[in-house]
Amino acid sequence: xxxxxxxxxxxxxxxxxxxxxxxxxxxxxxxxxxxxxxxxxxxxxxxxxxxxxxxxxxxxxxxxxxxxxxxxxxxxxxxxxxxxxxxxxxxxxxxxxxxxxxxxxxxxxxxxxxxxxxxxxxxxxxxxxxxxxxxxxxxxxxxxxxxxxxxxxxxxxxxxxxxxxxxxxxxxxxxxxxxxxxxxxxxxxxxxxxxxxxxxxxxxxxxxxxxxxxxxxxxxxxxxxxxxxxxxxxxxxxxxxxxxxxxxxxxxxxxxxxxxxxxxxxxxxxxxxxxxxxxxxxxxxxxxxxxxxxxxxxxxxxxxxxxxxxxxxxxxxxxxxxx
Numbered sequence: 001x002x003x004x005x006x007x008x009x010x011x012x013x014x015x016x017x018x019x020x021x022x023x024x025x026x027x028x029x030x031x032x033x034x035x036x037x038x039x040x041x042x043x044x045x046x047x048x049x050x051x052x053x054x055x056x057x058x059x060x061x062x063x064x065x066x067x068x069x070x071x072x073x074x075x076x077x078x079x080x081x082x083x084x085x086x087x088x089x090x091x092x093x094x095x096x097x098x099x100x101x102x103x104x105x106x107x108x109x110x111x112x113x114x115x116x117x118x119x120x121x122x123x124x125x126x127x128x129x130x131x132x133x134x135x136x137x138x139x140x141x142x143x144x145x146x147x148x149x150x151x152x153x154x155x156x157x158x159x160x161x162x163x164x165x166x167x168x169x170x171x172x173x174x175x176x177x178x179x180x181x182x183x184x185x186x187x188x189x190x191x192x193x194x195x196x197x198x199x200x201x202x203x204x205x206x207x208x209x210x211x212x213x214x215x216x217x218x219x220x221x222x223x224x225x226x227x228x229x230x231x232x233x234x235x236x237x238x239x240x241x242x243x244x245x246x247x248x249x250x251x252x253x254x255x256x257x258x259x260x261x262x263x264x265x266x267x268x269x270x271x272x273x274x275x276x277x278x279x280x281x282x283x284x285x286x287x288x289x290x291x292x293x294x295x296x297x298x299x300x301x302x303x304x305x306x307x308x309x310x311x312x313x314x315x316x317x318x319x320x321x322x323x
Contacts, residue, residue: 021253021254023249023253024250024254025250027246027247027249027250027253028247028258028259030243031243032243032247032262032263032266032269034243034246035243036266036267036268036269037269037273038239038270039109039114039270039273039278040273041239042106042109042110043110044232045229045233046110048222048233049214050103050106050107050109050110051210051213051214052210052211052214052220052221052222053106053110053233053236054099054102054207054210055208055210055214056211056233056234057106057237058102058200058203058206059207059237060234060237060240061196061237061240061241062200062201062204064237064241065193065197065237066197068193069197072193074194077194081194084189087186087189091186091190091195091199092198092199093182094179094195095198095201095203096203097175097179097182098179098199099203100171100175101171101172101176104168104171104172104175105172108172112278113168114271114273114274115270115271115274115275115286116162116166116168117274118267118268119271119290120168120173120267121173121176121267122271122294122297123151123173123293124172124173125263125297125300126147126151126173126300127177128181130148130177131174131178131181132181135181143299143300143302143306144303146299147296147299147300147303150292150296151292151293151296154290154292154293154296155170155289157285157288157289158289160285161283161288192244192247192248193241193245196240196241196244250262
């Protein structure tokens with residue numbers, strides 16, 4: 001392209017690009033803030049049990065996704081996905097993993113373990129790196145290996161602090177890490193709404209059985225407490241789907257480095273909710289363990305910035321060579 005054309009086009013493209021990234025930041029921050037305040041939302045659903053909350057979350061997420069598919073007129077595209085057995089069964093596995101994640105998270109929240117749940121999402125990026133080596137045979141950079149090693153030390157320190165292994169954190173981190181790996185298998189073939197629809201379709205029988213058991217034991221609370229409580233239970237479908245849609249919109253607009261930093265918003269807000277709002281215990285050994293985890297995340301972030309800059313310079317050199 002001639003220099004004159006380049007100089008003329010730059011003022012035209014610079015503003016839309018800036019707006020594109022700005023909207024991406026709004027979507028990303030909105031998604032992670034909504035995920036961050038989930039503990040408060042779930043606690044507002046008491047006296048509903050964790051088992052009832054997750055069951056309604058599955059069913060109302062499916063209903064909300066059906067409404068979205070209708071409004072966006074994507075039922076035909078969704079129907080074509082149902083013909084792909086590989087996609088359908090892959091999303092079934094993803095559904096099983098996200099069910100473990102949801103149930104563990106809600107149980108942790110209503111039983112006073114919000115801080116430990118936040119820990120799970122703090123160490124999730126490190127677990128994802130570890131799973132990349134274990135499952136996909138990826139090669140790690142030195143800094144990534146250091147981060148994994150430091151995080152193992154953190155888990156040991158926290159296990160001593162808790163008096164047992166932080167199982168809630170580990171289950172959350174590994175279930176979500178494996179969920180991410182499974183979702184990669186379908187790549188861009190399944191959008192956020194279609195993916196959640198397929199996952200909740202698989203989980204619907206589980207949710208129904210769960211509600212039957214809850215009804216036969218402690219009793220179902222939907223419609224028996226108050227109007228606002230009923231609206232909040234129905235709203236579990238919205239609070240589940242909307243952040244996913246925001247996240248998908250942000251991912252299309254922002255570089256991976258931006259998303260890498262913003263992902264820590266949610267566990268940080270959850271941590272603050274647990275410590276400041278719910279006054280969960282944080283003895284010195286737990287602070288020390290969290291500090292080690294944050295140090296491991298700092299190593300990952302620095303490595304991510306360095307790798308991003310190196311990749312950008314390499315790309316610029318390739319362009320210069322071609323020209």
